[in-house]
Amino acid sequence: MNYLLIIPRALWKLFFILNFALGLILLYPIFFVLLSKRDWFPIAFKLKKLWARWILTVPGILIDIKRETPAESLPQPAVYCANHASYLDISIGYLLIPKYFVFMGKQELDKAPLFRIFFKRMNILVDRSSNMSSHRAFVRAGNEIDRGHSTFLYPEGGISSNGRLRGFKNGAFKLAIEKQVPIVPITYLNNWKILQNGGFFKSTGKPGISKVVVHKPISTIGLTENDLISLRTKVYEIIRLELEKYNIADSAETK
Helix, strand or coil: CCHHHHHHHHHHHHHHHHHHHHHHHHHHHHHHHHCCCHHHHHHHHHHHHHHHHHHHHCCCEEEEEEECCCHHHCCCCCEEEECCCCCHHHHHHHHHCCCCEEEEEEHHHHHCCCCHHHHHHCCEEECCCCHHHHHHHHHHHHHHHHCCCEEEECCCCCCCCCCCCCCCCCHHHHHHHHHCCCEEEEEECCHHHHECCCCCCCCCECCEEEEEEECCCECCCCCCHHHHHHHHHHHHHHHHHHHHHHHHHHHHHHC
């Protein structure tokens, strides 16, 4: 650990948190109203996009997006499936996809003051240790797709602290196959290097450029549950290879 970086990292993360909290406090009354009625959720979604831009831009985080499919051509509905290595991932997700979608997040977000309003009312919370909770979340995600709304899932089921890809759970792929909608892999290349998950003083925190790849949609038309493992493996390999390619190039640049 470079002890000379502890203080500037901590100060930057404190600024990041304060900026996040300020936006949440100022916008909370508006969100409270907009999230009180399902018909207003699309308006709340647009406001979340603006807030996401605020969360990222003020502390100096820019986004470099490589799109294998133009944003306007992304399918709707679809299942978006990304690796998860930073708390930046959710905010950046709102800036990657232009059309309305719902996130599926961990149940612990329900305990966060103020912030839980977003997941409890508009998005989907799931307790992965409970089969019943997982089933309810799966049914609700399916209902959103039936309404024409995409879902955004993190199949690793948690946040990595070192950027290494962990094993994928089946939920996202089962959902895509059951509803016969495309699945779109997304690779966050370096978010963990900007805002790292871990101890406040031990983990990295700094301004930077978030690099993201939005891959081509993968059709699930005609696939059955027998194809679940092969679909999961295909998406995993797309993300793994993109991370590997980035890490090799990044290591070469830093030598």
